[in-house]
Amino acid sequence: MATIQWRPQVNALTTPLSYRIQYVPRNTAGYSEMATDISSTHPFYSADLILSLAPLIMEWIQGRLLNGDQVTLKDAFNFRTPLSGKLTKPNDPLPKGTDHLHVRVTPSRNFVKKIRQKARLERLPMDEKLPLITSCQDTTLQLRNVLNPDGILQLSGTNLFFAGDDPKLGCWLRGTRSGERRQSTYGPIANTATLLIPDIPPQKAAWNNEYLLNLRTQYTKHGTLRTGIYQRRLRTPLKVPGLGQAHPPETGILSGSSPSPLVVIIGGTVSAAEQLRIQAVLDLRQDQLLLSLLDMEEMGRKGTEVPVLDNGDTPLPGFTDSAVSSLTIRVQDYLALKKLIHDHYQGRLVDILNVQYAA
Numbered sequence: 532m533a534t535i536q537w538r539p540q541v542n543a544l545t546t547p548l549s550y551r552i553q554y555v556p557r558n559t560a561g562y563s564e565m566a567t568d569i570s571s572t573h574p575f576y577s578a579d580l581i582l583s584l585a586p587l588i589m590e591w592i593q594g595r596l597l598n599g600d601q602v603t604l605k606d607a608f609n610f611r612t613p614l615s616g617k618l619t620k621p622n623d624p625l626p627k628g629t630d631h632l633h634v635r636v637t638p639s640r641n642f643v644k645k646i647r648q649k650a651r652l653e654r655l656p657m658d659e660k661l662p663l664i665t666s667c668q669d670t671t672l673q674l675r676n677v678l679n680p681d682g683i684l685q686l687s688g689t690n691l692f693f694a695g696d697d698p699k700l701g702c703w704l705r706g707t708r709s710g711e712r713r714q715s716t717y718g719p720i721a722n723t724a725t726l727l728i729p730d731i732p733p734q735k736a737a738w739n740n741e742y743l744l745n746l747r748t749q750y751t752k753h754g755t756l757r758t759g760i761y762q763r764r765l766r767t768p769l770k771v772p773g774l775g776q777a778h779p780p781e782t783g784i785l786s787g788s789s790p791s792p793l794v795v796i797i798g799g800t801v802s803a804a805e806q807l808r809i810q811a812v813l814d815l816r817q818d819q820l821l822l823s824l825l826d827m828e829e830m831g832r833k834g835t836e837v838p839v840l841d842n843g844d845t846p847l848p849g850f851t852d853s854a855v856s857s858l859t860i861r862v863q864d865y866l867a868l869k870k871l872i873h874d875h876y877q878g879r880l881v882d883i884l885n886v887q888y889a890a
Contacts, residue, residue, distance in 0.1 A: 533557075533651075534651045534652060534653035535554070535650050535651065535652050535653065536554075536555040536556075536557060536652075536653045536655050537552050537553060537554055537555055537652060537653070537654060537655065538553050538555055538654065538655040538656065538657055539551070539552065539553070539654075539657055540552075540553040540657070541663055542762075555655055562582055562585045562586065563582065565581065565582075565585060566578040566579070566581040566582040566585065569581050592610055595610075596610060596611070596612050596634065599612075605639070606639050606641045606642055607638070607639060607642055608636055608637065608638055608639065608642070609635075609636070609637050609639065610634070610635070610636055611634075611635050612632060612633065612634055612635075613633050613635055614631050614632060614633070615631050615633065615866055616631040616866075617841060617842050617865070660690060660750065660757070661690065661757050661758070661759050662688065662689075662690045662691050662746045662747075662748055662757060662758070662759025663688045663689045663690060663691075663759055664686050664687070664688040664691065664744070664746060664759050664760075664761040664762075665687055665688040665689075666686075666687045666688070667684055667685070667686055667687075667744065667761060667763070667765060668684070668685050668687075669682040669683070669684060669685075670682060670683045670684070670685050670726070671683060672827060672883075673828075673829075674827070674829065674883075676763050676764070676765050676766065677765065677766065677767075677768070677883060678704070678729055678731060678742055678765040678766060678767045679729070679767070679768065680729060680731055680767065680768075682729070683718065683726055683727070683728055684726070684727050684728075684729050684765075685724060685725070685726050686702070686724065686725045686726075686727070686744075686746065686761075687723065687724050688723065688724075688759070689722060689723060690722055690748070690750075690757075690759070691720070691721065691722055691723065691724070691725050691746060691748070691759070692720055692721055692722045692725075692748065693720060693746065693747065693748035693749070694749075695717050695720055697749075698713075699747065699749075699756065700747050700748050700749060700756075701713055701714055701715075701717075701746070701747060702714040702725070702727055702744060702745070702746050702747075703744070703745050703746075703747070704729065704730070704731060704732060704742050704743070704744055704765075705732070705742060705743045705744075705745075706732055706733075706734040706739060706741070706742055706743075706788075707734075707739070707741045707742065707743060707764070707787055707788040708734050708735055708736075708739040708787075708788035708789075708790075709732075709734050709735045709739070710732030710733055710734050711732055712730055712731070712732040714727050714728075714729065714730055715730060716728040716730065725746075731767060735790075736783065736790070736792075737769065737770070737782075737783060738769070738782075738783025738784060738786040738789075738792040739786070739787075739788060739789075740766050740767040740768075740769055740786075740882070741764045741765065741766050741787055741788070742764065742765045742766070742767070743760070743761070743764060743765075744760075744761040744765060745758055745759065745760045745761065746758070746759045746761075747759075763876075763877075764875055764876070766881070766882060766883070767883075768806070768882075768883035768884070768885050769782065769783075769784055769882055769883065769884055769885065770782070770885050770887065771784075771796055771884050771885060771886045771887060772887045772889070773887065773889045774796075774798070774799045774801040774855075774858075774886055774887065774888060774889065775801050775888050775889045776889040779796075779797075779798060779799075779889070781795040781796065781797055781861075782795060782796045783795050784796060784809060784860070784882050784884065785809065785811055785868065785880055785882055786868075786871075787871045787875065789864075789867065791863070791864075792863065793862070793863055793864045793867050793868045793871065794811075794860055794861065794862050794863065794868060795860065795861050795863060796858055796859070796860055796861075796884075797844065797859050797860065797861050798858075798859040799855060799856075799857055799858040799859055799886075800855070800856040800857045801854060801855050801856070801886060801888050802854045802856070802888070803854040803888050804854070804885075804886060804887050804888045805853065805854040805855055805886050805888075806827055806883065806884070806885050806886070807824055807825065807826060807827065807850075807853065807855060807883075807884055807886065808824070808825040808826070808827065808881050808882065808883050808884065809822065809823075809824055809825070809847070809858070809860075809881070809882050809884055810822065810823050810824075810825050810879065810880070810881045811839075811868070811872060811879070811880045811881075812836075812872075812878060812879050813869060813872045813873055813878040813879070814838075815878075817838070819838045819839065819840050820838070820839045820840075820865075820868065820869065820872070821836040821837070821838055821839075822836070822837050822839055822845065822847055822860070823835065823836045823837065823847060824847050824848070824849055824850055824853070824855065824858065825850070825881070826850060826853070827883075832850040832851050832852070832853070833850055834847060834848045834849050834850040834853075835847075835848050839862055839865070840865075841862070841865050842861075842862050842863060842864070842865045843861070843862060844859060844860070844861050845859070845860055845861075845862065846858070846859045846860075847859070847860060854886075854888075855886055858886075
């Protein structure tokens, strides 16, 4: 019997270092492979017949879903079209666009049970030597995972050395919505640490402030190009203009690659310009988000955590001796914000805010 292959992979997100179990697919199978395999096992059905029927089955499932039905294939899969979103009033129209409509495909318990009973697992050796970036820290602000245009970024890890004058090698920054740029200004480059002055590519909107970083190197002159991808996302500081005036402009924050911000600052009580941070923590036990204002030091001063359960306006109190007494935020897509924090930020998302004061 064939086996399901896996290999241990370094999980750079844990301290101390641990390893995750990485599934390794042997091949990608589609309609043609399905037709050939079924025909060889059941010769009464020709491969051409099966190949012609398979897309029709998919079209039938799609048609039933468009008809508003749920499709249940016994001991196999369930297909359904759930909706997400919030209405302020029961007679409100649906949100614009189609993002509130989803397609969910879930296996039946018996299907999963049979796979688990029959599966045989095969361990593969770890990947060959690759650059491993374990942390990125802005040396000016002394904060991790911050991409400061006025700072120096320090990469730490193993096997990080590269020839800085080779255009194929080096570090690349890529925005999660748009923009990519090879970095060109480095300090010392070594196997365990590299310094660079970030050259940050602009993205389509100010709230699209998250970036991915990778490092490409060769260990011998004619060796294979090796790429190490930093597993966390870097975020640039955000400018918050106009606070202190009657109607300040809305500033998008705590967002990812979305074309509209998930959260906006709509007001606040401010006595002077200040740089501070805003934090959103996913509380899985209570199924809610906890938002608070922080100073610029890890484990430093912190405002009261405010629970947020849905879209809407929420005032956040400042911390001791802060020039920002409070900020009022508006969560515009609570479900998307929770998903972003859960999927890409390990339960904690932080933005740096450069609050400007308009007397």
